[in-house]
Amino acid sequence: MKDTFSRRSFLKTSALASGGMLIGFNLFNACKSDVKMPVDLSSLNYKDFNAYIKISPEGKVTIYSVNPEIGQGVKTSMPMIIAEELDVAWDDVYVVQAPLDTENFSGQVAGGSQSIRRSWQPLRETGATAKQMLINAAAARWGVDAKTCSAKEAVIYNANGDTLGYGDVVEAAAILDVPEEVTLKDPNDFTIIGKGKGNVDMDKIITGKPLFGLDYKEEGMVYASVLRPPAFGQMLESYDASKAKELPGVIDVITIGEKARTLLSEGKPNWSVKLSTTDKVVVIGKTTWDVIKGKKEITATWKTDSDLESTEDHDEKLLSLLHGKKFRTRRKDGNVKKAFANADKVLERVYESTFLPHNTMEPMNFFANVTEDKVHLVGPTQTPEAAEGAVASMLGRPVEDIHVDLTRMGGGFGRRLYNDYVLEAAEISDAIKKPVKMVSTREDDMATGVYRPASKYKISASIKDGKLTGYHLKEACINGNMYGLIPNFFPAGAIENYQVDSVRLKSNISVGAWRAPYTNFLASAEQSFFDELAEELGIDRVQLHMDLLDNVKKNPDANIEYSPERLQGVLKKVVEVSNWGKTADDVYQGLSVYYCHNTHVAEVADVIMENGFPVVKKVTCAIDCGIVVNPLGAMNQAKGGVLDGIGHALYADFSFKDGVPSVNNFNGYQLIRMAQTPKVDVHFIESDVAPTGLGEPTLPPVGAAVANAIYKATGNRLTKFPYAKYINVEEKIIG
Amino acid sequence: MPTFNLKINGKTHTVETDADTPLLWVLRDHINLVGTKFGCGIGQCGACTVHIDGNATRSCLLQVSQIEDAAITTIEGLSEDGSHPVQQAWKEIDVPQCGYCQSGQIMTASAFLNENPNPTNNDIRNAMNGNICRCASYNSIEEAVKVASEKLS
Ligand code: FES
Ligand code: FES
Numbered sequence: 001m002k003d004t005f006s007r008r009s010f011l012k013t014s015a016l017a018s019g020g021m022l023i024g025f026n027l028f029n030a031c032k033s034d035v036k037m038p039v040d041l042s043s044l045n046y047k048d049f050n051a052y053i054k055i056s057p058e059g060k061v062t063i064y065s066v067n068p069e070i071g072q073g074v075k076t077s078m079p080m081i082i083a084e085e086l087d088v089a090w091d092d093v094y095v096v097q098a099p100l101d102t103e104n105f106s107g108q109v110a111g112g113s114q115s116i117r118r119s120w121q122p123l124r125e126t127g128a129t130a131k132q133m134l135i136n137a138a139a140a141r142w143g144v145d146a147k148t149c150s151a152k153e154a155v156i157y158n159a160n161g162d163t164l165g166y167g168d169v170v171e172a173a174a175i176l177d178v179p180e181e182v183t184l185k186d187p188n189d190f191t192i193i194g195k196g197k198g199n200v201d202m203d204k205i206i207t208g209k210p211l212f213g214l215d216y217k218e219e220g221m222v223y224a225s226v227l228r229p230p231a232f233g234q235m236l237e238s239y240d241a242s243k244a245k246e247l248p249g250v251i252d253v254i255t256i257g258e259k260a261r262t263l264l265s266e267g268k269p270n271w272s273v274k275l276s277t278t279d280k281v282v283v284i285g286k287t288t289w290d291v292i293k294g295k296k297e298i299t300a301t302w303k304t305d306s307d308l309e310s311t312e313d314h315d316e317k318l319l320s321l322l323h324g325k326k327f328r329t330r331r332k333d334g335n336v337k338k339a340f341a342n343a344d345k346v347l348e349r350v351y352e353s354t355f356l357p358h359n360t361m362e363p364m365n366f367f368a369n370v371t372e373d374k375v376h377l378v379g380p381t382q383t384p385e386a387a388e389g390a391v392a393s394m395l396g397r398p399v400e401d402i403h404v405d406l407t408r409m410g411g412g413f414g415r416r417l418y419n420d421y422v423l424e425a426a427e428i429s430d431a432i433k434k435p436v437k438m439v440s441t442r443e444d445d446m447a448t449g450v451y452r453p454a455s456k457y458k459i460s461a462s463i464k465d466g467k468l469t470g471y472h473l474k475e476a477c478i479n480g481n482m483y484g485l486i487p488n489f490f491p492a493g494a495i496e497n498y499q500v501d502s503v504r505l506k507s508n509i510s511v512g513a514w515r516a517p518y519t520n521f522l523a524s525a526e527q528s529f530f531d532e533l534a535e536e537l538g539i540d541r542v543q544l545h546m547d548l549l550d551n552v553k554k555n556p557d558a559n560i561e562y563s564p565e566r567l568q569g570v571l572k573k574v575v576e577v578s579n580w581g582k583t584a585d586d587v588y589q590g591l592s593v594y595y596c597h598n599t600h601v602a603e604v605a606d607v608i609m610e611n612g613f614p615v616v617k618k619v620t621c622a623i624d625c626g627i628v629v630n631p632l633g634a635m636n637q638a639k640g641g642v643l644d645g646i647g648h649a650l651y652a653d654f655s656f657k658d659g660v661p662s663v664n665n666f667n668g669y670q671l672i673r674m675a676q677t678p679k680v681d682v683h684f685i686e687s688d689v690a691p692t693g694l695g696e697p698t699l700p701p702v703g704a705a706v707a708n709a710i711y712k713a714t715g716n717r718l719t720k721f722p723y724a725k726y727i728n729v730e731e732k733i734i735g
Numbered sequence: 736m737p738t739f740n741l742k743i744n745g746k747t748h749t750v751e752t753d754a755d756t757p758l759l760w761v762l763r764d765h766i767n768l769v770g771t772k773f774g775c776g777i778g779q780c781g782a783c784t785v786h787i788d789g790n791a792t793r794s795c796l797l798q799v800s801q802i803e804d805a806a807i808t809t810i811e812g813l814s815e816d817g818s819h820p821v822q823q824a825w826k827e828i829d830v831p832q833c834g835y836c837q838s839g840q841i842m843t844a845s846a847f848l849n850e851n852p853n854p855t856n857n858d859i860r861n862a863m864n865g866n867i868c869r870c871a872s873y874n875s876i877e878e879a880v881k882v883a884s885e886k887l888s
Contacts, residue, residue: 196829198826198829199829199831199834201831201834202825202826202829202831203817203826205831205834205837205838206810206817206822206825206826206831206837206838206841207770207810207811207813207814207816207817207822208768208769208770208771208809208810208811208838209770210769211834212772212834212835214769214772214773215769217767217769223764248736248753249753287752287756287760287764287765288760288763288764288773289752289753289756289757289760289764292776293753359869360833360835360869361772361774361780361782361833361835361836361867361868361869361870362772362774362833362835363773363774408833408834409833410772410833410834410835410836411833411835411869411870412833413869441776442774442775442776442777632829633829636829636832636872636875637832639871639872639874639875640832640870640871640872641871642871643871643873643874644869644870644871647871665775665776665777665779666774666775666777666779666780666867667777667779671867671869672871672873673864673865673866673867673873674859674860674863674864674866674873674876674877675860675861675864677871677873677874677877679874680874
């Protein structure tokens, strides 16, 4: 890639008082012209810059980055990109997780597989700019033209064979002008990107060092456990804490809620977690166990303030909406009505899924210390900026007073986009005037959370003269799921008469993003439907997709989100590597192809029958996510997504009865375990286009791959999550 | 409040706490050994796994009064510096995703390999079945246990 870029207005440099060069840079916004670069490391200021790179006189590189890490490997792959273009050995690069303390920083969200895609180009340009400045400094020292010099692994060379290390010229480089234009490397010359790099926190993880929010401690810190209403639709009426207060480890019992309620009633923040509107009883104690015990001793009475909803009612209402007329049309091509009226045959199926809790392995928790001078918050959140803003508004403090430090997150999956637990911690600390850690138990976490909304789809296809003439997708979902882009996913553009409609059922149960939001069930519904459709049409399953994608290629549609070429690419790849259609007679294969979160994926599940029960043995996965920055991390994410998808499609069951969740811990809620996992075989499509995310896209399609394989094995078409509830699976594989 | 003398990672610690306090919270909140994780508190997930006299045990269900004479090993004491073959295998295979469950996984795997140094794949799958990884890093865990068993034999 010989393109040249100007990063001039996006970065600034300074010479550090302690020696070395400091580069402050912004990813998406130009730096303000009047900002001053710090000259010592204690005054790094993330209001002005997204991140900093320090190059020491010894030639070592430290990246101070604010990106939260939630198991997506971002903390590893971002510095890889900088190291690549800066041309230093990866072993000489250190990453320091910087505290978040910013009002201008945007995009600091680890969610939506966006991090890598959005910052890929600016990170490369920043690394390349720094390298060019070092080369310019060396060229000036030698008195030669910088164009005749080059750099590799932190050493600069000129045409005469002279060399200088980066460390030798950092000070001179720091005071040079930022070059107008720099050249990026050709991807073929990459030595770091595309080579596997281990997790940067590896040593700490395997030796058990403090790393996560739950591990964070401060002198004088107390613990807090929050008693929230057991049912959605209830509020606190009264409580008796006398028994709890007798326990030696319990310091106090208080109530909170008013501040968060006021904030929510003002429409801030833009998410809402229903249980944030009630008063809550908080047990303050000396240790986690003290507060867990104390909470059990509280007797509270709750009053009902809105409907106590049940899954049974939801099901009935959603189905009646689905078969009704109250839809909002999201995309409409041609005339679906006419196509259906003229059809020889109409295939129509309903697909249903449940609510899902996130169940991050590390339950929700946050540290807060609210004092006169400042508010210090520490813990795991996917949206630190939003946390900062919300706490500032809630406490009526200027945002400059709020200081958020991020810890590593024990999983996010969307749950930590909502900062209800951060608000709780801050409200508690504000009330007791002490540093406090709010800790949720698993029961708190699972039963008083935010959920993937239960949804139902009706998909219909019209067939005329053996050809597919129309496709109609309808969604009915708790509080809504479908949004603008989804109707432009496959098969949009491939079918002349195409329509997508949606309708929502209002509920007082908090719903929100859950790993691969919007598509985590939709993909399974659609890709199961296509399997049945191919059978109905008497066309090979692969051919049906290839033909539909050819239609898009012939009649390009500017609005579609996916690339027909790339979708065909992954499809061809998976056919080849999965031995599609060529496996032994006792191996049943199911296919699923999907585009979401900017990445194209095709998956084949191999199912065999063991003792008369279907068992998923292997999943083959072909992925086009552009350049693979960190193959090790990418492989982990892709495999994790597939297994997570299988686990939730097969086993995850979650419902409500009178506002109360059906289960609240892992004894009732089944997550996939090792003995149930197939081998996942991942293949990446070689590519030189900008990378797209991998945290999510392998999850949505896999449910259908499994369902389609189970159909071949058993003749049973599965249309409802969790599948295991509707087929006989052997006890052993349910775990 | 009663006091208890606990032998943890070769050192004796005296803690003052209720007799029913689970070892998990003694480790995390009293002794500051936070490598042992809380996942469910009911013995279902394995995040809190430690070794009691060499056996993998869930510390969330073990009351402090039950283990005064036992030798307790936590992830911090598995090796001085992360050099235990299981830790090394974890690093080689790049197992962790979010990393939260991994200390429990490593403690389960190390106790298991002590008993069964040459496991079959099925042995591994059954032995590790009690440890949940929400990030579903199971393929890598399986591979790493295999690699560790090779290192050990
Ligand atoms: S925390 Fe002990 S098994 Fe889950
Ligand atoms: S690595 Fe995240 S739970 Fe296992």
